[in-house]
Amino acid sequence: MYEKNDPNRHVTNTESARNIDEILAEIDNSIRNEAGRNAYELSLQVTQAAPHNIEAWLLRATLAPSLEERIVCVNHLNELGVDHQDRHNVAFFALKELLDRDPFLAYLEETDDLYRVINGDHMVISILKKRSPITSPSQERSNPLASAHRWLMLAIIGLTLAGVGTLLFTPLAALAAIPTGLSPRSRSERISSTIVFILAIALFLIGVVFSFLFVLHFIG
């Protein structure tokens, strides 16, 4: 039913796994028989026995009598990092209830997947971001052609010095692009380095024209 992402699952022996499955089934039965208290007690047992079992935590989060405990369960679920709609629902309604009571949340930290916040009662809460991680410009700096692009940009600016700067910087841009062109990690890198190379040549030619005119004016 659920995708289990228990890193210790491979060391769990078959027998204990069967026991956990049996307890989970018993919890389901208890819920159907409206024996909520019993179901909750069982969910406590199973989360202690299998702290990485998503289904167990989901059931406990549903059965927990207090909001604080539900929040603790949600935190566990969120930290386990498995994407599942039921988890989203449980987490959403628990947080909603908490915020209906007190809408104050203060920022602590965040990861790609989670916010960690603290509420007015100093309870730490994990909140799932529910979105793909975004790449910030600083993370994008690993581009191997970044230096070639920088030289190219300087070469463009170099046009304003009658192309002399361009003559200086375009070879550097081309040289910076060559290693990537010779051993590209991807097709994109190969094309990118080729384009840098072509642009460097084109700019160099413009620089030659401008510089030639500059020399003409220099010698009168």
Added chain:
Amino acid sequence: MLTRSLYLAAGWFAISLFATLAGGYRLRNRSIIVSLGWLAIVLILGDLWALLTFGILREILIITGVAFIFGTIWIVLLPNWNAFGQVTWGMTLLATLLFIIYSFMVTAFTPLNTLSFVIALDFFIIEAIALLMALTHAYESLDLFCRITWRRQVKNIQPASGYAPMVSLHVPAYNEPPEVVASTLNSLARLDYPNYEVLVVDNNTPGEENWTRIRNLCLALGSKFRFVHLDRWPGYKSGALNFALAHTAPEAEIIGSIDADYIVEPNFLRELVPAFDDPTVGFVQAPQDYRYDPSDPFAESTYHGYKYFFEVSMPVRNEHNAIIFCGTMGLIRKSALQEIGGWDEWCITEDAEASLRILKLGYQSLYIKHSYGRGLMPYTFEGLKKQRFRWCFGGIQILKKHWSALVPWARWLDPQNQLTPAQRYFYLVGGLQWFTDVLNLIFGVFLTLGAISNIFYGGQFSIRPLTGPLLIMPAVFLSLHLWRFLWVLRQALHLRARTALRSMYNFFSLGWAVTLACFQGLIQKKGVFLRTPKSKSDSKILGALRVTQWENLIGLTFLGSGVAAFLIHPELKTLWLGILLAWQASLYLAAPYYSLLSIQSGSAPTIRQTAIDRGRPIAENRAARWAWASVFILAGLAWIAFQIPLPNQAPSYSRYQPPDVPPRLLLGIGPTLTFQPTSGTPVPTLSGTPDRTVTLEPTIGTPSVAPTPIVISTGSPTVANSPTVMPTDTPPRCTSTPIPSGTPSTPTPVPAGLPTPAC
């Protein structure tokens, strides 16, 4: 030939633009015959003018043939435009390209000292970029008014029966006056859509009592309304919106972001949500509209300045599926937003940035030109200035981050990049257009240097070569493009001339803020906001003037130097220089005018200035120092250039300089044209005589008036004081500095007037 071709192309450009704006845009038929016919008429009209004034038949025939082919290509490439639009665009492009070529030839082959050449070349580069930017504006205007077929224009979306996905409306609030938020929330409570929630996210508002009132409002409005206060939350508005996304109801499929000062119409969701029935639609945008008092001239002009974007730019962009998501009054598919990773907290215009990433995934966007809500505008010029700074800064951030996705070869680099060429064009140009104001300031600086050189050296020096076309054509381009802009404002926004003019100036008055934002956007890694200078005085007037102190200084410098140049050397060229500088000054002096106007109106309904301050503060005074340092460096270079003597004799390369055509010839005044066939190849050459008769003398060799290497120019924009024409086979002489004003040692008919700009 180049000079005459340029004049002729300018004539075609003017004729076609006049005809289009005079009513041609109303033509709603599409026929290639009509288009070709109109192209032929425009070309013939221009040819007649040229033949009667400055033209030479053989040249006219050649350039007309080229123009016909060029125009035909654009008629084919723009099948959805009417004939007037197609021809106007073709002729605008042709005239611009010819001018750029001409300008380069003059810059490259006019005898100049080395430093002057470098500065002149830089000026040429800037001028060429400015002209290309002007082309993009012209294209947008023509696309709006001359387009016959609108494939993506949507007026009413017919909802599929029963389609009512849940919408989560996010209302970010920071230090908002509760009464303003109350109006917004009450309007959201009146939405006639069955399935929505409203999540008010208050981030970092200091003082519990301030946000508790908003929370109580939410409680009073019922279960659809939820409230959360985020403390010490990073990421400004984007950070708050990202939290809202995390805490959105799981069943919500669509997200809307509503500014806390908007009063939304009840039908907002009912009429926009059906667009999402198409799973390829990523986001939908309706215009942002504003509440204002029409009797308040500041508010009125600001309002129309905003409206221009939604009435002109967005419909055009929509046709190419390249609209910008503007946040408020827009809806976005939740799954698309999650797919791109939510709002970018690095960018201070996160909404526009998100739309680019969504389009990159291949989603469709839709613009519905119907107002569904009205918000508040900044009620002071200071607020307006800060807002424009933020928009521009954000635009530059987007450009810096996504330039590689926007270049023509982007698809080769990243096959996942689904942006079409049109989308890449609009996003790239949209970012680059901000730099127009930077170029404008640079032009103003060049003009001022020209005025100063006139004041101190009597106009003997010029960094830029002075020729007729360099004098006339920028004026032609400037006036025609301005006229078009004003006309578009009037037509698209249905404004009276005076209101349109005021709105246009409101737009231009923010040029300094945009210039600063461009520089800051390039050098700053993270978002900053502008901290304007504050007055210590209690006087509102002084306060308003203090806010625009830099604009005042720039405007007065421009104006003062122009007036001084004319008063010290009252002649036609300094008059023209004065006019140009007065125009430039008016753009900057509009800032104190609007600042004073804004305090006069005093109709501010609420204070809402803090919401636009996002990022690290940067003092305007500090930011401006960089600009002033650049100006002083340029002035220093110009001064050095003035000290270096020019070559005594005309260098050999000057033979490649395009020949000049005396400007008076264009009107058929003064010089007459005669042919005096002589031996050799009958290549006609213009030459002047002391009685201002220009003779076409066929000569062997380069067809030209004697090259006009006279950079050190004097005289008026007409033929100079001693319009004797040098024989073409005589090497032209350059003068060495200094030369007394008004007595050029060269007998060349230098149309010495004023270039735009000249030093």
